[in-house]
Amino acid sequence: MNDKYIPNFNIHEAVHETLPYMMEMREYFHAHPELSEKEFDTCKTIFQELSLMNIEDVRIIAGTGVTGLIRGELPGPVLLLRADIDALPLTEKYDCPYASLVDGVMHACGHDGHAANLLGVAKILSQHKDCLRGTIRLAFQPAEEGNGGAARMIDAGIMENPHVDYALGLHVAGSLPKGYVGIGRGEISASCDDFTITLHGKGGHGSQPSFCISPIQMGIDIIQSIQNFVYNCHADGDGVVLTFGQFQAGHNPNVIPDTAELKGTLRTYDEAKRHHILEAMKAILRNVTSTYGGTFDLNVVPFSPVCVNDDGVTNKVVRILQDHCTRLVDLVPLKRGSGSEDFAYFSAAVPSSFYYVGVYSDVPVIGHSPDFHWDSNALKYMCETMLSIVYYFESY
Known part of the structure; x- marks a missing residue:
C-alpha cells in the first residue's frame, strides 16, 4: 500500500450521511419490483437519479439497463461496478411498510439493495472525484435472473470507451449476519x-x-x-x-x-x-x-459460465477490507456454492472480484423465498466496503 494516499474525506461519515437516501431508494425499488427485461420504471428511476448527480455518459443500455461514467481527477484504472436490478415472480409474504405493490412479483434476491447501494456509491463518488484514482463505469444490469443481462451489456459495449480493466460486484447474503463479509478466491459459483x-x-x-x-x-x-x-x-x-x-x-x-x-x-x-x-x-x-x-x-x-474471483484482484480487496473496514465488518472465507451468478460474464472478460455482504439480524433468511426480508440499514455495510475498495484500489 502507498501509505501517503488517503482520501480527503471520511468515507464512514459520507456513508452515514447517504444511508437515508439509499434506504429510501431500496424501499422504493422493493415496493415497485419488476421482472427481467421489464424493469422499465426501475430503469427510468435510476437514469433520473444518475442524471441529477450530473454523472457523465448516463444512458440506457441492453434494453432496460443503465450505465454512467465517473472520471476521477487522479490517474488510475477503469473499474466497473455492477448491480443487478430485476425481481422474481413470487408473491411476498413478509408484511412491512414497503412490501411489494405488484401481485406475484417481489425482490426476493436483494437486487433492490444492490441497485440502491450503487446509487449511494455513485452519489458519493460524484461528490469526491478530486481524490478518486481512475474511472468508474457504473453497470445497473437488467435480467440477471436467467435472461442473460450481463452478456447483453457486454455485447452492447459497456466494457469499452473507456476500456474496463477490472470489475467488482457484491451480493446480499441471507446466510450471513449483518457485519460479516464473505469472500473467496477462484471458482465461487457454478x-x-x-x-x-x-x-x-x-x-x-x-x-x-x-x-x-x-x-x-x-x-x-x-x-x-x-x-x-x-x-x-x-x-x-x-x-x-x-x-x-x-x-x-x-x-x-x-x-x-x-x-x-x-x-x-x-x-x-x-x-x-x-x-x-x-x-x-x-x-x-x-x-x-x-x-x-x-x-x-x-x-x-x-x-x-463459472464465476471466478481473480487471485490478484481478490487479494487486493481482502487487504483493503482488512486495513480499512475491520471496525465495521468481519471477513469470513467464502465456500463455493452450486448456485450461479451471471456476474461470471464480467469475471470472464476482465480480472474481477465478487463478495457477499451479510444482511440478517436474528436468523438466516432464504433467498428466492416469499419470506425473504432484510433491514435496509444493512446498506451501510455494502456501501462502505465498496467505496473503500474503489478509493484504495490503486494503492495496493
Whole structure:
C-alpha cells in the first residue's frame, strides 16, 4: 500500500450521511419490483437519479439497463461496478411498510439493495472525484435472473470507451449476519445451463405398445443414462450437479403420446467439464432415440459460465477490507456454492472480484423465498466496503 494516499474525506461519515437516501431508494425499488427485461420504471428511476448527480455518459443500455461514467481527477484504472436490478415472480409474504405493490412479483434476491447501494456509491463518488484514482463505469444490469443481462451489456459495449480493466460486484447474503463479509478466491459459483429435451416418438393405444414408439420409455432411459454418466464420470467431489426437474408427457392412462418433454439444469465448476458433459448428453440422446426409432430436439439455455474471483484482484480487496473496514465488518472465507451468478460474464472478460455482504439480524433468511426480508440499514455495510475498495484500489 502507498501509505501517503488517503482520501480527503471520511468515507464512514459520507456513508452515514447517504444511508437515508439509499434506504429510501431500496424501499422504493422493493415496493415497485419488476421482472427481467421489464424493469422499465426501475430503469427510468435510476437514469433520473444518475442524471441529477450530473454523472457523465448516463444512458440506457441492453434494453432496460443503465450505465454512467465517473472520471476521477487522479490517474488510475477503469473499474466497473455492477448491480443487478430485476425481481422474481413470487408473491411476498413478509408484511412491512414497503412490501411489494405488484401481485406475484417481489425482490426476493436483494437486487433492490444492490441497485440502491450503487446509487449511494455513485452519489458519493460524484461528490469526491478530486481524490478518486481512475474511472468508474457504473453497470445497473437488467435480467440477471436467467435472461442473460450481463452478456447483453457486454455485447452492447459497456466494457469499452473507456476500456474496463477490472470489475467488482457484491451480493446480499441471507446466510450471513449483518457485519460479516464473505469472500473467496477462484471458482465461487457454478456455471448454469438449463436444458429442454423434446422427444418425438409414435403415439398409439396403450394396449398395443409394440406398434408405438414411446417417448415416455425413451425419457426414462435417457434420464437414467445421463445420470449414470454424470455419476460414473464425475463422482469425485468436483461439484458437478445435473438435475432433472420436469418430465411432461401424455394426458390419458391408456394412450401412448407422440412426444415427451424433459427439463433440467447442469451446474459445474470447470468449463472443460461443462462442455464435455453437454456433448456427452447429445451423444446419449442420439444413441437412445435411434435405438427406439425416435428423434429428439435439445435446447440448451446457458445462464452463466463459472464465476471466478481473480487471485490478484481478490487479494487486493481482502487487504483493503482488512486495513480499512475491520471496525465495521468481519471477513469470513467464502465456500463455493452450486448456485450461479451471471456476474461470471464480467469475471470472464476482465480480472474481477465478487463478495457477499451479510444482511440478517436474528436468523438466516432464504433467498428466492416469499419470506425473504432484510433491514435496509444493512446498506451501510455494502456501501462502505465498496467505496473503500474503489478509493484504495490503486494503492495496493
